[in-house]
Amino acid sequence: xxxxxxxxxxxxxxxxxxxxEVQQDDTLFLTRSRAIKLxxxxxxxxxxxxxxxxxxGSEMVRWLVQEAVSLGVRFYPGFAAVEVLYGDSxxxxxxxxxxxxxxxxxPQVNFVPGEAIEAxxxxxxxxxxxxxxxxxxxxxxxxxGRIHQIHSLGVKEAVKLPPDHSFGENRVVHTFGFxxxxxFGGGTIYSVDKNTIVxxxxxxxxxxxxxxxxxxxLQVFKSHPYVQRILEGGEVxxxxxxxxxxxxxxxxxxxxxxxxxxxxxxxxxTDVRKLKGWHNAMRSGLLAGQAVMAAIERDDFSAATLQxxxxxxxxxxxxxxxxxxxx
Numbered sequence: 283x284x285x286x287x288x289x290x291x292x293x294x295x296x297x298x299x300x301x302x303e304v305q306q307d308d309t310l311f312l313t314r315s316r317a318i319k320l321x322x323x324x325x326x327x328x329x330x331x332x333x334x335x336x337x338x339g340s341e342m343v344r345w346l347v348q349e350a351v352s353l354g355v356r357f358y359p360g361f362a363a364v365e366v367l368y369g370d371s372x373x374x375x376x377x378x379x380x381x382x383x384x385x386x387x388x389p390q391v392n393f394v395p396g397e398a399i400e401a402x403x404x405x406x407x408x409x410x411x412x413x414x415x416x417x418x419x420x421x422x423x424x425x426x427g428r429i430h431q432i433h434s435l436g437v438k439e440a441v442k443l444p445p446d447h448s449f450g451e452n453r454v455v456h457t458f459g460f461x462x463x464x465x466f467g468g469g470t471i472y473s474v475d476k477n478t479i480v481x482x483x484x485x486x487x488x489x490x491x492x493x494x495x496x497x498x499x500l501q502v503f504k505s506h507p508y509v510q511r512i513l514e515g516g517e518v519x520x521x522x523x524x525x526x527x528x529x530x531x532x533x534x535x536x537x538x539x540x541x542x543x544x545x546x547x548x549x550x551x552t553d554v555r556k557l558k559g560w561h562n563a564m565r566s567g568l569l570a571g572q573a574v575m576a577a578i579e580r581d582d583f584s585a586a587t588l589q590x591x592x593x594x595x596x597x598x599x600x601x602x603x604x605x606x607x608x609x
Contacts, residue, residue: 284568285349295345302336302474305452310508312460312469317508328556331454336472339560366414366421367398371584372540373418375400402583403574406544407567410525415548424535424544431529431550434467437496438482440474440520441513449479449512461502465489469503471512478519481509484557486528496523530554531608537595538588543570551600555607562600569594 288296309325311318322330347357363376375398382393406415411433419425443449450473457469466486473479483500504513527533527550534551537544545551546563553562573591577583595601 284564293345295341298341298475299335299337303452304331304334304336304454304472306450306454307331308453308455310455310457310459312457312506312508314460315507317457317506326555328553329456334454336452336454336474338474342560363399363414364396366404366417367400368421369541372422373404373542375404376414402541403577403588404542405567405570405574406542406548407546407563408548410527410547410552412548415544418539418542418544419535422539424537424539425533426536428535429529429532431527431533432486432488433525434484434486434528435496435523435525436482436484437500437523438480438521439500439518440478440480440522441516442519443477443479443513444515445477447477447512447515449473451476457503460506461499465491465494469509471509479512479516481513484526487525526557526559527552528554531601531604534604536592537566538573538585538591540585540588541583543573543588543591545570551604553603553607562603565598565600566595569598569600 289300307330309320309329311320351357362379364379365377367374367377377398378396380389380393380396382390384390406412406418408415425431449471453473455471457471458467462468462483462485466488467484470482470484471479481500481504483496483503485494485496485499503509527547529550534549535544537549545566547559549566551562551566552559570591572594573588576590577587580587
């Protein structure tokens, strides 16, 4: 919807994306020593991945930045917003973090105080566990009548395999069971390119053990005989971690207020059944853009006008997605 002709573009990102289509998709139940493959008819349709593309999120963002720059959008990376500014009519902008402080927080010779960035509309798109959006939601009472947002944590490692590895390309494996016997979550292994795979474990953050360490659990997952065979001779080349909002439909805050909109994982639009959120985050951003345009045309940036975003979101596939898995 955003870039209809993207497949016709021959830039490196698109070329890599089209080569990454999932052709083999397995779901396994792991016991301590065995891997039991589930027949495809047992796996719900929303958990099947044939035809999906395995992408690097950061690469896709850089590609989209180039697209936006060509349309005249200006980006200022490297500046962290640390505080929401409020005025008489609601959200008025954000304050950037100070530059040039030492590790004790004392100003150095290159100290520059954080600037105040004022705007008629501020769109909060910090991703999962966004601190500024959380402040807006709490202060403006946008979560009234909703359940508190809950989260899972995913940890992953990218592994370079030897040329003669057996995992193959264009393959995705999802697991449940070992090592998370009484913790909600599961594992994934997927190919990124010819010799690189990513192995990951996602755990709900409501675990009851004070000493549970997700990174350690990933190492236990890698010790399973099935996973161990895949990783044999491999070398870890990168690490990553990310939280996912999993409260779903009943945890969605009201995503608009005077002078502000909340999109993506900041609003909690990840589809909990699929554990996928990119599509909903992007669509929420598209709809937020339409609402901002309407506000500019009316020269009114109050919640009364910005509620157009809530209406568009409510009628969109985003909310339909979340409603299907609301329980």
